[in-house]
Amino acid sequence: MNILNNTGYGLRIETANTIHPASMSVEENEFLGNQQGSLYLDCGTYHHNNDIEPTHSLSVSSNKLIESGPVYIKTWDNVQLALTDNTFIGGHGSTAMCYLDVNIRTSRAYTEKTVQLLANKFHDIEAEKLLCFSADDYSFSGLISYNQFFNNKANTAVISLHSAFCNLSYNLFDKPTNWVLEVIEEGDGMIDARNNWWGTTDTKAVGDRILDKRKNTALMRVDFEPFLTDSSFDCSDVNNCSGHGDCVRPNGCRCNSGWKGDKCLIFDCSDVSQCSGNGICVGPNRCTCEDGWEGDRCDIATCYSVNNCSQHGFCVSPEKCTCYRQFAGPDCSVCAPQRWGSLCLPCPACVHGQCDLNVGHCICKDINWAGTLCERCNETFYGPDCLPLVTVLNILPNSGPDTGGTLVHVLAHNFPETVNNISYCLFGSDVVQGERLSREHITCVSPQHLEGGVNVEISADDSKYTSNGKRFSYYAVCPESACGHLLVPPRGQCLFGGCSCNLPWAGNDCSLELFAPVIDGIQNDQQVAEGLTYRYKLNLTQGDDPVQWTILQGPNGLTVDQRNGEAVWEGTIAASDAYVIKVRASNLIGQDSVTWSLSVPLSYNATITQIQPSGVLKLPQPVKIFGQMNSFDGNNNRVVYVDVM
Numbered sequence: 001m002n003i004l005n006n007t008g009y010g011l012r013i014e015t016a017n018t019i020h021p022a023s024m025s026v027e028e029n030e031f032l033g034n035q036q037g038s039l040y041l042d043c044g045t046y047h048h049n050n051d052i053e054p055t056h057s058l059s060v061s062s063n064k065l066i067e068s069g070p071v072y073i074k075t076w077d078n079v080q081l082a083l084t085d086n087t088f089i090g091g092h093g094s095t096a097m098c099y100l101d102v103n104i105r106t107s108r109a110y111t112e113k114t115v116q117l118l119a120n121k122f123h124d125i126e127a128e129k130l131l132c133f134s135a136d137d138y139s140f141s142g143l144i145s146y147n148q149f150f151n152n153k154a155n156t157a158v159i160s161l162h163s164a165f166c167n168l169s170y171n172l173f174d175k176p177t178n179w180v181l182e183v184i185e186e187g188d189g190m191i192d193a194r195n196n197w198w199g200t201t202d203t204k205a206v207g208d209r210i211l212d213k214r215k216n217t218a219l220m221r222v223d224f225e226p227f228l229t230d231s232s233f234d235c236s237d238v239n240n241c242s243g244h245g246d247c248v249r250p251n252g253c254r255c256n257s258g259w260k261g262d263k264c265l266i267f268d269c270s271d272v273s274q275c276s277g278n279g280i281c282v283g284p285n286r287c288t289c290e291d292g293w294e295g296d297r298c299d300i301a302t303c304y305s306v307n308n309c310s311q312h313g314f315c316v317s318p319e320k321c322t323c324y325r326q327f328a329g330p331d332c333s334v335c336a337p338q339r340w341g342s343l344c345l346p347c348p349a350c351v352h353g354q355c356d357l358n359v360g361h362c363i364c365k366d367i368n369w370a371g372t373l374c375e376r377c378n379e380t381f382y383g384p385d386c387l388p389l390v391t392v393l394n395i396l397p398n399s400g401p402d403t404g405g406t407l408v409h410v411l412a413h414n415f416p417e418t419v420n421n422i423s424y425c426l427f428g429s430d431v432v433q434g435e436r437l438s439r440e441h442i443t444c445v446s447p448q449h450l451e452g453g454v455n456v457e458i459s460a461d462d463s464k465y466t467s468n469g470k471r472f473s474y475y476a477v478c479p480e481s482a483c484g485h486l487l488v489p490p491r492g493q494c495l496f497g498g499c500s501c502n503l504p505w506a507g508n509d510c511s512l513e514l515f516a517p518v519i520d521g522i523q524n525d526q527q528v529a530e531g532l533t534y535r536y537k538l539n540l541t542q543g544d545d546p547v548q549w550t551i552l553q554g555p556n557g558l559t560v561d562q563r564n565g566e567a568v569w570e571g572t573i574a575a576s577d578a579y580v581i582k583v584r585a586s587n588l589i590g591q592d593s594v595t596w597s598l599s600v601p602l603s604y605n606a607t608i609t610q611i612q613p614s615g616v617l618k619l620p621q622p623v624k625i626f627g628q629m630n631s632f633d634g635n636n637n638r639v640v641y642v643d644v645m
Helices: 203-208 236-243 270-275 304-311
Strands: 003-004 010-015 022-027 030-031 037-043 054-061 065-066 071-076 081-085 087-089 098-105 114-118 121-123 126-135 142-145 149-150 153-162 165-167 179-183 190-192 221-223 245-249 250-257 279-283 286-289 315-317 318-322 354-357 362-364 392-394 398-400 406-411 420-428 432-438 442-445 450-460 472-475 492-495 496-500 524-527 532-539 540-542 550-555 567-569 578-584 591-599 604-612 624-631
Touching: 022 037, 037 054, 065 203, 071 081, 081 098, 098 114, 114 126, 114 524, 126 142, 165 190, 236 245, 236 250, 270 279, 270 286, 270 315, 304 315, 304 318, 392 450, 392 472, 406 450
Parallel strands: 003 030, 010 037, 022 054, 030 065, 037 071, 054 081, 065 087, 071 098, 081 114, 087 121, 098 126, 114 142, 121 149, 126 153, 142 165, 153 179, 190 221, 398 472, 524 591
Antiparallel strands: 245 250, 279 286, 315 318, 354 362, 392 406, 406 442, 420 432, 420 450, 432 442, 450 472, 492 496, 532 567, 550 578, 578 591, 604 624
């Protein structure tokens, strides 16, 4: 896969602390001109219930990274890392400290964990530091070996090492601009860096190119002897790579493009995608394609038997087309559904119809529908389903007096036949009977109504009415100043040609003022003999009929005559205290009340002398009560009534 000219990272993968496959590889890719960076890999293992998944692996192998930005690789816990046989040419560190930053992080020691940087080639790279290798304090097995570092410009160091668990061997360094190896890790341990070519055979010069305990006592010491005295390896056992590759380690070849194998004698087609699986590799990056395929990579399908898709599609596999969206068929020679004409133009989106594939117009499915897209109702059809619904179109006239009586012509569609041509009109909430003249003409007479506007709807059965909202306006017929409505406060208002008066006003024109009743003065303290009939006439000094008289307080049996206001009590009953009497007169305007006292003196007393039988009776039985009456006026022969309690 080629990843070219990307302003971001060529490839960015982050799987730290997430579920991911047990192994992941980035192999045989070419990264060219990716300015922010070629690779960004942050890979870890998934923790579950404090357990760690089995060992995972990350392999970055046989890639070409050309004129691209920095590479960042970070692994967590038990992820094995192999960075092998990659070619880094003409890259730059951009704003990063390191061109290749390898960061190893673990939460505990992993004796089986390995990190290997093997047989990589670094040429013509500019960076502050070329390779930074850092790890935490947990042990693992790290190795940097058989790598070539030629013609690079590292301002600080070629390799910056911040780990006690990584060794260096059989690496080739040319003359550096500064440190070849910079140790960051502190401690008293030893870093094994034997058998490397340091660009010189002078032991002192080699030591001068290493920053370790010799120059800073806090750092770990590097053991670099013995070292290689030549920058080349012996590959005689592999035919010196057959002239098709470089000897990058003892009897180990890095084959040129187009070759592979231990001796670089086998044809390889990696640069042409291994013939895409559709051919045979017959030479260095040279394919012989199978039937149905062509091109340098055998990745171009042929469709000769289906007329090359009639120039209306793509040949996606041998003799198989993927048509442009307007075409269909094995050879893309016919129109796709909902396409019309020789150019297979798109049909209109017919809402209630079908597309005529000859002319590209909508044909409506029935007479109910109309419009370019059959999207609206035809004339005399209404509603969301375009049905022949009864519909009011207009009313003539559309106004009349509030007294009613206006003959209104209702123009409509689809009014059905009715018995005796009876129809119904609804003026607001008032229903009147009308006459059906035709499917399109109904007449009715407006009822009386308050001034203002109402909706007029029609019905054939007085149950289901239209809802078209045609308005009829009522106007008042009274003179402007009628009913005293212009006075402050107004005395009334004109309704349906007559006056509706506000109290206290009345009359045909609301000019008659009504008054509340006022009761004339009364005699306050009155007296009547016991057993006689008491009468007292109440008079009004003002008050308009009808007047209602009401007893608010008084003895039982006291009444008031509604015709003349006379208070009457038949069979008065004596009492030791005077009775208090209160009477109210009221009408629509107001009310008045009066209060007076009435004395009924005692004229006798009654005394019980004997009860037979007496005492507490076990069972109900007749009882005789004996007594006597004493009259205050000497008349002891009269009949008196007593209450037995």
